[in-house]
Amino acid sequence: MKLAVVGAGAVGKAVVELAEEYGHTVTAVADSSTGAIDANGLDSETVLQRKRNDGVVGSATAQEALDSSYDVLVEASPTTLDDAQPAFGHVQTALDRDRDVVLANKGPVAERYADVQARERESEGRVRFEATVAGAIPVFSTIDNVGAKQVTAVRGVLNGTANFILSRMTAEGLAYEHALAEAQDIGVAETDPTFDVEGTDAALKCAILGNVLMETEFTLDDVSVTGISEIPASALELAQQDGSTIRLIGEVDDSGVRVGPRLVDEHGTLAVTGTQNIVQFETTHAGTLNISGRGAGGPETATAIMGDLRELEN
């Protein structure tokens, strides 16, 4: 399929790199201001090199890239909150043109799910968003397979940065600030870690899960969120003495959607360490399903996008 990729961060770049391996052609790439277009297929190395060296993806504008001809729009620009713009506009334009959309950007489905669905209903195009929750972990395809109505609850560790910090605090008895600095040094945490450590990122993922599983629409405002930045090392130590540990857990069930630090069994399924993610599904007929793996990263998230593209081809 011919792909137009919006966003040239880790995920966008990985999509450009991997597309050919999966039999797709990237015909347009846009970052926040520039664009590259070639109806016969862009050379991925040329585009990525220009981005690296000159900070532009090509000599066209981003708008020209968006207006070009493609089969699927891959939206991998940074997630924005509230009106989820400009990503929502990109989704809307693609659907108006009866094109399919694959999202890595969480904004449109976390903040404006009903709007996205309404546009999708009026379009020949479809919207898929496996990459928005837990990177490479097949969350929505699992829900599709089990049946959304047969999934009674989903919970899990959905943010690798927060999990890394809690793991380090536990293993080394570090204070939060110390573990955060370490995470920033090795590139696991951003300079401004708020989005991850205050639970916003996990909450957006839970809102998306809530939207897929429940009858009502969820946005970030509907999620009860507590982060991990206040947790003292002594709390983790007390947990450990008792055979437990603390993890930032997102929970989605019929009582609502929430994200917060929870006590879990130290050796239990949910106590993944480092940047690992885990998603646990409670199902009506199939018991509990656990899937763990890498919840972030360019090639990991791009792999989820490739899965969506395969579904769209079928």
Added chain:
Amino acid sequence: MSDSVDRQMFTVRLELPDRPGELRRALEPIAEHGGNLRSVFHERGNLTPRGHIPVEVDLAATPEQLEAIVTALRDADVTVVRAGSQYYTEEVTAILFGQGIDGDISETLTSIEQSTDATVRDVTLAAPEGAGGLSSARVHLATENEETAETLATLQEIAEKRGLSVVEPLTTGESA
């Protein structure tokens, strides 16, 4: 079966909402599972802290029948507080943290016991910064019969009033 030599007298203590039909609904599973009803003591006017009516039922049954009856009552969402000599309790662990927990921990615990049906089993403090600093407390609570969620909600309220945070246990699922 009905004249089994294993048949014993058991007292089952229930808590029922003050609604018509609740008592009848609670007694049905007893007969259904072979229990022989001997007496019902319906303490109307003596409400539990949750506003329910305590009901004591004496019945004759085998231990197996009793187990089936209790399961059936539970499945019918009837609150079984005690069956035979066995009290149904759940142990819940929570961790509280905040500034100066060490100073008012005993008040906090008293408040928990007064506001919930839970009993504080034990408390462990960790105050590495010394008195008045940022510290943590691990609390083991014994709650009566499936009241965990309510107990934790009350614990959150109490902690919030005192400027403390609570790390709750994950109360559902295999890994809780």
